[in-house]
Amino acid sequence: MAYFTNFKMMMLFTLFTLTSNAVFATEVPETNKSNKPIPEATKFVTQHKGTFNGKNLNYKVVAGETYLLDKNEQPTASIFSFDYLVGDEKNNRPVTFIWNGGPGSSSNWLHMGGYGPKRVVVPSDAAHPGTAPYELQEAPETILDITDMVFVDPVGTGYSRALGETESKAFWGLNEDASSIADFIAQWLTKENRWNAPIFLLGESYGTTRAAAVSKVLMDKHLINVNGIIFVSQALDYQGSSPYVDDNIVSYITYIPTMAATAWYHQKVDTSGSFEAFIDASRQFAVDELLPALFKGNTLSTAERARIVEGLQRYTGLSKQYIERVDLRINAFRFAKELLREDGIAIGLLDGRYKIDERDDVSADPKTDAAKVISPAYKAALMHYMRTDLNIQWQRKYLNPSDPALSSNWRWRTAPDGVSWEPKYVNTAPDLSYALRSNPQLKVMVASGYYDMVTPFFDAEYTLNRHGINAEKIDYYYYEGGHMMYVHEPARVSLLTDTRNFIKEQLAQNSEK
Known part of the structure; x- marks a missing residue:
């Protein structure tokens, strides 16, 4: 679920048989340069089995923190992610990094409704979902058979926090957010020894704004090419929305x-x-x-x-x-x-x-x-799933909704302080255009719901048909649903099928080079 300007946020805000064992690990030094104690990075590891699109898989879930480091190798933030991993680091299996939007949304929606191996069941016909207990079902249609998945919670959402002397608002901004998520991906690839794995980005709503910006930062700052990008409810140029x-x-x-x-x-x-x-x-x-x-x-x-x-x-x-x-x-x-x-x-x-x-x-x-009536079902399902299936026994509060200070402190300004800057509509389409021109193999899948009045599907067409973007690089898909089209069961199955086919086509294209 996502929204994308402070005004919109004020109006709309709100808006898997398994065995387990828990493991804690230290990822970075315990102190930073100010000598303020930094807790050990935490992770919970559980082992699972499942059948996805006819494939029987053994996989593990690593739910834990990755520390972002400053130039002195000291931690500045903890990014919590839910990592669904098949095999080991030697197989160069594709990795898809997945996030929701907001800004200020955890990955709950795509995790528990769209792409996770378990999903919360809400009425497909847009009826009220009722009250707890809510039903969780296996989601064998998801894409784990072809790619590992990393569900990312940005700083100020979920369990992700700023660390030491670093303030949370240092990560709350259009440029700051893109940089921190790109840093997380690079750090994660190092930690998991996955630098030679194909990489896909998948975002919803503001998460598409983020994905376009991150693709450019990854290339310029970390020398990482992305194999494909999936936009769910595109929001790159806000004038059209x-x-x-x-x-x-x-x-x-x-x-x-x-x-x-x-x-x-x-x-x-x-x-x-x-x-x-x-x-x-x-x-x-x-x-x-x-x-x-x-x-x-x-x-x-x-x-x-x-x-x-x-x-x-x-x-x-x-x-x-x-x-x-x-x-x-x-x-x-x-x-x-x-x-x-x-x-x-x-x-x-x-x-x-x-x-x-x-x-x-x-x-x-x-x-x-x-449409916000589904929010309690998604929150209850995630909290239950984390404790029963993923064995996350942690007293830290899971921020969903996000840190209440995030919205009012979000920085939309793209120029440094002290430099002339005239306010304008947010637009990361030029970043996408840059990434597409710099990486000829890159393509984009655009998934839109017909009944989405936050990010209209015609705006996706209008945005991506401009900015010097080659039409052959964009694949459009439309679904009988809204912003979270996966709430409608036929749309969810179609979305997963289309995503799988897009990833397979991109992998096949790269194998033919």
């Missing part, structure tokens, strides 16, 4: 296909034809008709305006009166309140399939995100 900025014409375009898909789901538009054809038509309308109209502003003729109003009604299901009142500019967050207003229902932002009966039926936008 910031509908709350009134004069942001781009967002009024990028959200149209998502609103069309959501209106189709709730049967507020004509569903007599093909869903795919309807979505394609909404794309064409947004680019060929709505964009020029908004650009013209008040010079738009009466006839042209009437045609745009009809088109917006056709694809969003909203009334002509409402479309006129908002001056053809439909705020996607307000759409979540308006679509089913006559029924007194608001729909989800992270997943437009979810519904909630809010007390205030006349507010402009939802006061909460209907």
Whole structure:
């Protein structure tokens, strides 16, 4: 689960038979240069068996800390990760580093819902998941048969913490975060003797922002080429996913296909034809008709305006009166309140399939995100799984949600203090473009949910079709779900199948060099 500006975070925030034994290990010296005690790095090792895509595997889970070191080889932070490992360091097995977004989200969502070998079961039809106990099931469809997996919790999330005299906020920023995660990967490869293993990055939402930036830092700072990147709910250029900025014409375009898909789901538009054809038509309308109209502003003729109003009604299901009142500019967050207003229902932002009966039926936008109802199930499942399956017996608090100070201290500034810098939309697409040009073998898989009103799928297309990115380097996949499309069971299975095939194709490509 992820969100990506401080404003969004305020609005949306919230938003595996097994044997085991525990082992503790010291990874670094016990003191730093200030002589403030640094505790021993901790890890818990458990042995497991499972069948994944027809393959019987013995694997181990190493749940523990990796210390980041400064130039004096002293620890500055502990990054906690859940490492699913098959075989040993001699086999050069691929490693996929996986993280969620936020910024300020632990890896819980992708771990317990998307890619982990066990998953929490929530209703596939976007119904309320109810209360504990929640069901955990084996997830034999996951990708452990072809790649080791490392689920990463950035500093201030999960068990990850700053150490010694280093403050947590030293890691809380766009550039700072990317650097720390790249440092973690390099340190992990050294610790596990996996430097010659194929490497994949997999992030969700802000985790895609991070993945693009990390790919460049890995190359420039550590001389590490990445074999492939998987974006789940792409969020590289925030202009196309910031509908709350009134004069942001781009967002009024990028959200149209998502609103069309959501209106189709709730049967507020004509569903007599093909869903795919309807979505394609909404794309064409947004680019060929709505964009020029908004650009013209008040010079738009009466006839042209009437045609745009009809088109917006056709694809969003909203009334002509409402479309006129908002001056053809439909705020996607307000759409979540308006679509089913006559029924007194608001729909989800992270997943437009979810519904909630809010007390205030006349507010402009939802006061909460209907899709957040799955959060308690994911939290309970992870906490239970860590103690029963992974034998993590630790008194340290698992931060999920993150450190409450993280959001207000997150640094979006990309220039050093004292250097002129004008605030602008976050955008790491140029970092991805740089990595793709520097590494001709690199390709990107983009997974999007049709009903995601936080990171709309058309924005992924808009973003990745620019910035000098070769279209042949990007593979797009679409799913009947929202931001966490894996909540919908058919989408989860398809996502894992598509991810597996993407990784296999990249490995085959590299073997042919």
